[in-house]
Amino acid sequence: MEQATLPQPRTARARKLPPGSRVPAVAQAVRYSRDPLGFLSGQQRRYGDIFTVRFPFFGQIVYVAHPDLVKVVFTGAPSVFHAGEANATVLEPALGPHSVLTLDDEPHMRQRTLLLPPFHGERISRYEELITAMPRREMESWPVGEPSPLRPHTQRITLAVIMRAVFGVHDEERLARFERLIDDFARRVGVITSFPMLRRNFPGSPWPRFLHSRAALDEFLYEEIRLRRAEPGHEERDDVLSLLLSARDEDGEAMSDQELRDEMVTVLGAGHETTATGLAWAVERLVRNPAVLAKLRESLAAGEDEYLNATVKETLRARPVIVDVARKLKAPATIGGYELAAGQFVLPAIAALHYRDDLFPEPEEFRPERFLDGKADNYAWIPFGGGVRRCIGAAFAEYEMRTILREFVERAELRAVDQKPERVKVRNITLAPAKGTRVVLERRLA
Numbered sequence: 001m002e003q004a005t006l007p008q009p010r011t012a013r014a015r016k017l018p019p020g021s022r023v024p025a026v027a028q029a030v031r032y033s034r035d036p037l038g039f040l041s042g043q044q045r046r047y048g049d050i051f052t053v054r055f056p057f058f059g060q061i062v063y064v065a066h067p068d069l070v071k072v073v074f075t076g077a078p079s080v081f082h083a084g085e086a087n088a089t090v091l092e093p094a095l096g097p098h099s100v101l102t103l104d105d106e107p108h109m110r111q112r113t114l115l116l117p118p119f120h121g122e123r124i125s126r127y128e129e130l131i132t133a134m135p136r137r138e139m140e141s142w143p144v145g146e147p148s149p150l151r152p153h154t155q156r157i158t159l160a161v162i163m164r165a166v167f168g169v170h171d172e173e174r175l176a177r178f179e180r181l182i183d184d185f186a187r188r189v190g191v192i193t194s195f196p197m198l199r200r201n202f203p204g205s206p207w208p209r210f211l212h213s214r215a216a217l218d219e220f221l222y223e224e225i226r227l228r229r230a231e232p233g234h235e236e237r238d239d240v241l242s243l244l245l246s247a248r249d250e251d252g253e254a255m256s257d258q259e260l261r262d263e264m265v266t267v268l269g270a271g272h273e274t275t276a277t278g279l280a281w282a283v284e285r286l287v288r289n290p291a292v293l294a295k296l297r298e299s300l301a302a303g304e305d306e307y308l309n310a311t312v313k314e315t316l317r318a319r320p321v322i323v324d325v326a327r328k329l330k331a332p333a334t335i336g337g338y339e340l341a342a343g344q345f346v347l348p349a350i351a352a353l354h355y356r357d358d359l360f361p362e363p364e365e366f367r368p369e370r371f372l373d374g375k376a377d378n379y380a381w382i383p384f385g386g387g388v389r390r391c392i393g394a395a396f397a398e399y400e401m402r403t404i405l406r407e408f409v410e411r412a413e414l415r416a417v418d419q420k421p422e423r424v425k426v427r428n429i430t431l432a433p434a435k436g437t438r439v440v441l442e443r444r445l446a
C-alpha cells in the first residue's frame with residue numbers, strides 16, 4: 001500500500017466547520033443514499049481530507065478521510081469521542097440500552113471485555129466444521145444454468161452459522177422458530193433505524209408492528225437464556241451464549257439477562273447481514289474479474305491461503321459493507337486544524353479512504369495483490385472501524401468469509417449474468433449489491 005500525502009497544516013485555527021457542498025441537506029441525503037461510495041469519495045476529492053456534509057435530522061456531519069486524521073479519531077480519548085451515543089441515535093430501539101454498540105466509557109468497556117474472549121482467534125477455528133457444513137448444505141438448493149441472486153443464500157448461511165455458533169441453538173424446531181422471528185424483526189427494523197421520526201404511534205405508523213416483533217424475538221431469547229442456565233454442564237459448551245453466561249467481570253459479576261439479550265441482538269444484528277453482504281460482494285467482484293477468480297482457484301488447489309485472505313481484504317476495501325463509523329464529541333476537539341465544538345458528529349469516511357488513489361493506486365481495480373503481504377494499514381483500510389470500538393467480530397467475519405468463499409470457489413463454477421458491476425444499494429445500514437449478486441451456477445465441481 002502507498003503512503004498518503006500529508007494533510008496540509010492550517011496556520012490559523014478556524015472555528016468554522018470544514019468545507020463542504022452548499023447543496024440542500026435533502027439533496028445531499030438523496031445523493032448519499034443513491035451512491036454512498038461515489039458520494040463520499042467525490043466529496044473527499046473535491047473538498048479534501050476533512051469535509052462537512054449536511055443531512056436532514058442529523059445536521060452537519062464532519063467527515064475525515066485521511067489516515068492521520070482517522071488516527072486522531074480512533075486513538076482519541078474514548079470519553080471525548082463517544083461512539084455509543086452516536087450509534088444509539090440510530091440503533092438503540094433495536095439493540096437496547098445495554099448493547100456494547102450503544103454504550104460509552106466504563107459500561108462500554110465492561111461489556112466489550114466480557115464479549116471479546118469468545119471471538120478471539122483460536123476460539124474461532126473451533127467453528128470450522130460448522131461453518132463449512134452450512135454452504136455445502138445450502139449449495140444443494142442452487143438452480144443450475146439459470147440466473148439467480150446469491151445474496152439470499154449467503155444470508156441463510158451466515159444466519160445458520162450465527163444461530164448455531166453464537167447462540168448454540170441446534171434443535172431443528174427451535175432453529176426454525178428462531179429464524180422466523182429474526183426474519184420478521186429484520187424486515188421491520190430498517191425503517192425504524194433509518195427514520196427516527198417514525199418511532200411513535202400514529203395512524204399507519206410502522207412503530208407498533210416493530211415493537212410487536214421485537215417483543216416476540218425477546219421472548220424467545222429470554223426463554224433460550226433460561227433454558228441454557230438450567231442446562232446441566234452448560235459451562236462446558238463452546239457457543240458464545242454459553243461462554244457469556246459463565247463470563248465474570250473484574251468484580252466477579254455475571255451479565256444480567258437484559259445485558260445478555262442486548263448483546264445477543266447486537267451480535268445478531270452486527271454479525272450476520274454484514275458478513276452475508278461481504279460474501280455476496282466477494283462473488284460479485286470475482287465473477288467480473290475472471291483472472292482473479294482463476295488465480296484464487298489455482299492457489300486453493302495448491303493448498304495456499306494467502307490469495308484467499310487477500311481476496312477477502314480486497315473485497316472489504318473495494319466494497320466496504322459499512323460506509324462510515326460515527327463518533328460524537330463530548331468536549332471540543334481540534335481535528336485537521338478545525339476546532340470542533342462539543343456535540344459535533346465526526347465520522348471516518350471508510351468509503352472515501354478506500355478509494356484514495358494515493359493509498360490504493362487505481363482504486364476501481366479489484367486487485368487482491370495489494371494485500372498479499374497480509375498487512376493492512378489500521379488507519380487506511382478500515383472496514384471494521386478502529387480503536388477501542390473496532391469490530392469485535394472482525395476476525396470471526398474474515399474467517400467465516402474465507403471458509404465460505406473457499407467452499408463456493410472449490411465446489412461451483414459461477415459466472416456473471418452481465419459484465420456491468422452491480423450498483424451499490426443501502427440496505428438497513430449496510431451497502432449491498434443492488435441485484436443481490438445475480439450469478440449463474442454453470443456446474444457443480446464436487
Ligand code: HEM
Nearest residue numbers: 270271274275278321322325384385386389391392393397
Ligand atoms: C464483514 C463483516 C463485518 C463488518 C464489515 C463489520 C463492521 C463493523 C464496524 C464498521 C463496526 C464499528 C466500529 C467502530 O465504530 O469503529 C463494528 C462494530 C461491531 N461489530 Fe462488526 N462487522 C462485521 C461482522 C461482525 C461480526 C461477525 C460480529 C459478531 C459476531 C460483529 C460484532 C460487532 C460488535 C459487537 C461491534 C461493536 C464494537 C464496539 O462498539 O465496541 N461484527 N463492526
